[in-house]
Amino acid sequence: MCGIVGVISKSPVNQLIYDALLLLQHRGQDAAGIVTAMGTKFFMHKARGMVRDVFRTRNMRALPGTLGLGQVRYPTAGNAYSEEEAQPFYVNAPFGVVLVHNGNITNAHALKKELFDIDRRHINTESDTEVLINVLAHELEQAARDLPLTHEEIFKAVAAVHRRVKGSYAVIALIAGYGLLAFRDPFGIRPLCLGASETAEGTDWMVASESVTLEGTGHRLVRDVEPGEAVFISLDGQLHSRQCAERPVLNPCVFEFVYLARPDSVIDGISVYHARLNMGETLAQRVINMMPPSEIDVVIPIPESSRPAAMQLAQKLGKPYREGFVKNRYVGRTFIMPGQGVRKKSVRQKLNAIGMEFKGRNVLLVDDSIVRGTTSREIVQMAREAGASKVFMASAAPPVRFPNVYGIDMPTKTELIAHGRTMDEIRDYIGCDALIYQDVDAMKRAVHALRPDLKGVEASCFDGHYITGDVSAEDFDAIQTQRASQPQDEEGAERTRLSLQSPSQ
Ligand SMILES: O=P(O)(O)OC[C@H]1O[C@H](OP(=O)(O)OP(=O)(O)O)[C@H](O)[C@@H]1O
Ligand SMILES: NC(=O)CC[C@H](N)C(=O)O
Numbered sequence: 431m432c433g434i435v436g437v438i439s440k441s442p443v444n445q446l447i448y449d450a451l452l453l454l455q456h457r458g459q460d461a462a463g464i465v466t467a468m469g470t471k472f473f474m475h476k477a478r479g480m481v482r483d484v485f486r487t488r489n490m491r492a493l494p495g496t497l498g499l500g501q502v503r504y505p506t507a508g509n510a511y512s513e514e515e516a517q518p519f520y521v522n523a524p525f526g527v528v529l530v531h532n533g534n535i536t537n538a539h540a541l542k543k544e545l546f547d548i549d550r551r552h553i554n555t556e557s558d559t560e561v562l563i564n565v566l567a568h569e570l571e572q573a574a575r576d577l578p579l580t581h582e583e584i585f586k587a588v589a590a591v592h593r594r595v596k597g598s599y600a601v602i603a604l605i606a607g608y609g610l611l612a613f614r615d616p617f618g619i620r621p622l623c624l625g626a627s628e629t630a631e632g633t634d635w636m637v638a639s640e641s642v643t644l645e646g647t648g649h650r651l652v653r654d655v656e657p658g659e660a661v662f663i664s665l666d667g668q669l670h671s672r673q674c675a676e677r678p679v680l681n682p683c684v685f686e687f688v689y690l691a692r693p694d695s696v697i698d699g700i701s702v703y704h705a706r707l708n709m710g711e712t713l714a715q716r717v718i719n720m721m722p723p724s725e726i727d728v729v730i731p732i733p734e735s736s737r738p739a740a741m742q743l744a745q746k747l748g749k750p751y752r753e754g755f756v757k758n759r760y761v762g763r764t765f766i767m768p769g770q771g772v773r774k775k776s777v778r779q780k781l782n783a784i785g786m787e788f789k790g791r792n793v794l795l796v797d798d799s800i801v802r803g804t805t806s807r808e809i810v811q812m813a814r815e816a817g818a819s820k821v822f823m824a825s826a827a828p829p830v831r832f833p834n835v836y837g838i839d840m841p842t843k844t845e846l847i848a849h850g851r852t853m854d855e856i857r858d859y860i861g862c863d864a865l866i867y868q869d870v871d872a873m874k875r876a877v878h879a880l881r882p883d884l885k886g887v888e889a890s891c892f893d894g895h896y897i898t899g900d901v902s903a904e905d906f907d908a909i910q911t912q913r914a915s916q917p918q919d920e921e922g923a924e925r926t927r928l929s930l931q932s933p934s935q
């Protein structure tokens with residue numbers, strides 16, 4: 431889950447894209463990049479780090495033009511330490527294309543070979559996004575071979591991309607001299623929405639991962655990009671759209687509602703905040719079924735993402751809701767940090783207990799999810815150190831038992847605390863006195879209740895059902911092996927760089 435944004439405006443867009451990326455920072459902390467365009471020339475700056483660190487005044491000044499795009503990266507392919515894998519990506523033919531991507535391509539390994547053997551295109555990084563931009567470029571070339579490039583040819587190319595590329599992809603691209611293209615995979619796994627703002631000179635358009643980006647930059651939400659749909663906005667601001675997939679069916683990633691997205695966003699017509707409240711409500715019922723609420727003195731959320739669910743749960747149980755942990759706002763989100771070492775260290779740096787909320791009390795800690803157990807294990811210990819009598823733990827999401835291949839970086843089962851362990855074993859690992867998980871169907875219902883016409887959600891990490899239906903054992907293997915072979919920390923990345931610079935004899 432990276433954050434992506436694209437803008438086509440009547441005035442310079444560099445500051446606007448920067449502001450938009452700040453509103454998407456929670457979706458990716460490892461790298462950031464912006465491309466702007468003036469005439470047919472692209473201007474790009476991308477580097478590792480958070481938005482505020484990547485863009486200095488001199489970088490901003492070197493991004494002129496009235497259209498552009500940007501990305502914040504949370505790697506799910508390749509590695510976090512490679513500057514070349516930061517987005518946007520660029521290819522010079524046909525026309526010149528730059529592209530940003532949120533998602534994960536499950537057949538990237540096979541496509542990479544196909545691109546080289548058949549399309550005669552070379553991929554020089556481990557990034558699936560480089561594969562994706564080359565497939566799009568190849569298909570644009572085929573579609574517009576003897577024709578001028580119009581939205582018709584562009585939509586033909588997107589239809590061909592849908593036929594070749596598998597997995598999840600929300601994409602925004604610029605085609606030099608033509609305009610801005612955005613499209614979403616046929617299941618709409620990753621979010622993408624369209625916004626507009628009226629100016630004296632006409633309509634400015636913005637496409638972004640989350641509606642909070644539109645709101646925070648003065649745009650109104652027009653609508654979500656439909657699964658499989660492509661939207662093309664020409665340089666003069668004309669908007670064209672077309673359904674380019676054969677069998678589109680909306681199945682948004684449920685983890686967006688559990689953890690990934692900001693609560694003030696609305697994705698596919700569903701309020702993330704409201705979905706989290708619903709999850710708190712059903713989790714409360716689960717608590718009531720599993721233990722006498724009289725045993726609980728106080729409900730305490732694990733900041734940040736669990737707050738709405740914990741609040742609703744406390745209300746339903748009729749128990750006080752207290753802030754027992756204070757978050758250091760200068761430490762990022764732990765779960766999306768690269769490498770288990772840094773994640774573990776960051777929990778203590780990030781959260782600190784307020785002793786008086788714990789001393790002598792039976793506390794029910796609530797988190798939105800327990801994935802590797804990094805956070806809960808530390809937090810339970812901190813609650814005990816702060817003097818809690820009993821520590822109960824509740825998760826607003828069900829146990830995460832299966833790998834994710836659609837844009838959440840958990841490609842192996844073995845890293846998941848709930849994989850292959852009984853409830854008692856998980857409880858013992860976390861070190862709490864009782865452990866209560868949300869039920870899978872209840873979680874789905876919490877989202878479904880807010881959009882009854884929704885066919886389903888992508889919930890593979892909870893139920894083992896991979897919505898695209900075409901992830902082969904070889905694909906799983908390729909994704910796992912690729913991620914496992916990547917450096918786990920800064921030092922490992924440096925060793926890899928040095929060995930590439932001086933290959934052994
Ligand atoms: O079981 P784990 O592997 O530790 O993963 C789950 C935890 O990670 C996330 O928090 P994070 O610190 O990333 O972000 P937040 O501040 O939005 O809660 C999530 O909210 C859980 O607290
Ligand atoms: N989380 C994402 O959307 C990642 C996009 C892409 N797979 C990358 O690793 O850069």
Ligand SMILES: [Mg+2]
Nearest residue numbers: 732733734735
């Ligand atoms: Mg958290």
